[in-house]
Amino acid sequence: xxxxxxxxxxxxxxxxxxxxxxxxxxxxxxxxxxxxxxxxxxxxxxxxxxxxxxxxxxxxxxxxxxxxxxxxxxxxxxxxxxxxxxxxxxxxxxxxxxxxxxxxxxxxxxxxxxxxxxxxxxxxxxxxxxxxxxxxxxxxxxxxxxxxxxxxxxxxxxxxxxxxxxxxxxxxxxxxxxxxxxxxxxxxxxxxxxxxxxxxxxxxxxxxxxxxxx
Numbered sequence: 452x453x454x455x456x457x458x459x460x461x462x463x464x465x466x467x468x469x470x471x472x473x474x475x476x477x478x479x480x481x482x483x484x485x486x487x488x489x490x491x492x493x494x495x496x497x498x499x500x501x502x503x504x505x506x507x508x509x510x511x512x513x514x515x516x517x518x519x520x521x522x523x524x525x526x527x528x529x530x531x532x533x534x535x536x537x538x539x540x541x542x543x544x545x546x547x548x549x550x551x552x553x554x555x556x557x558x559x560x561x562x563x564x565x566x567x568x569x570x571x572x573x574x575x576x577x578x579x580x581x582x583x584x585x586x587x588x589x590x591x592x593x594x595x596x597x598x599x600x601x602x603x604x605x606x607x608x609x610x611x612x613x614x615x616x617x618x619x620x621x622x623x624x625x626x627x628x629x630x631x632x633x634x635x636x637x638x639x640x641x642x643x644x645x646x647x648x649x650x651x652x653x654x655x656x657x658x659x660x661x662x663x664x665x
Contacts, residue, residue: 473541473622482507483535495531495538510534516548516615523553523608531623543625545618549574549608556629557605563625564600565618569593572614578604603630636663 481497498507510529517525530543537543543563547555549572567576569592577587578598589609590596598604600621608614635644635658644655 473539473624475541478539480508480536481539483531483538497538498535508536510536513546516546519548519550519553522556523550524548524555526555537623539623541621541623543620543623545620547606547616547618549606549614549616551608551611551613553608553614555606556631557603558627558629559601559603560598560620560622560625560627561601563620563622565598565604565620565625566595567598567606567616567618568595570615570617572608572612573610574614574616575607575609576605578602631658631662635659635661 478497478500480500480503481495482500482503484496484498510533512533513527513529517527519525525548527546528543529537529545531538547567549555567574567590569590571592573589573591575587576590576596577585579585580599580602606616635655641652641655641659644650645652648655650658
């Protein structure tokens with residue numbers, strides 16, 4: 452490969468890496484003015500910085516757990532949609548509460564790496580890399596685990612008491628795809644799923660009924 456081609460490849464790679472994460476802010480902060488943005492255009496408008504107060508940088512919506520789902524998980528996402536002060540800062544987070552034996556089903560975030568800090572309890576936590584190697588262990592109060600961007604990960608409360616995790620993302624819009632729902636609740640043809648998983652049409656129908664949108 453010629454020197455010129457190598458140089459072009461390096462330049463392209465650097466541009467790709469730069470575009471693969473949230474852009475750097477070009478001002479101190481840009482508090483999302485959601486009301487103005489909704490009427491002006493699809494682009495998020497900034498609140499006039501001279502009108503900013505400390506309350507724009509404080510969020511109180513995760514003082515207690517949210518509503519628990521069928522798997523015993525309550526997850527409250529904190530992003531720029533509910534906390535406008537996060538806008539353009541390249542981060543977001545989530546409070547996740549687990550009932551005893553509660554599960555956060557296998558899922559992934561296509562646009563962010565996540566760090567999970569255990570506030571209370573014991574959580575069996577892990578991820579699977581692209582070689583199908585699993586990295587998992589029980590983490591307890593005060594411990595942190597990192598889930599690399601785009602890799603499938605999961606959590607389960609294995610303690611005798613409820614558990615709580617705070618998750619932090621290096622993107623203000625990390626994205627979320629839950630594997631069971633994506634496969635059985637998205638409308639993929641039954642014939643394909645039957646062949647892929649070796650299940651009968653009746654079993655596929657039961658899974659779609661359970662995991663599909665309600």
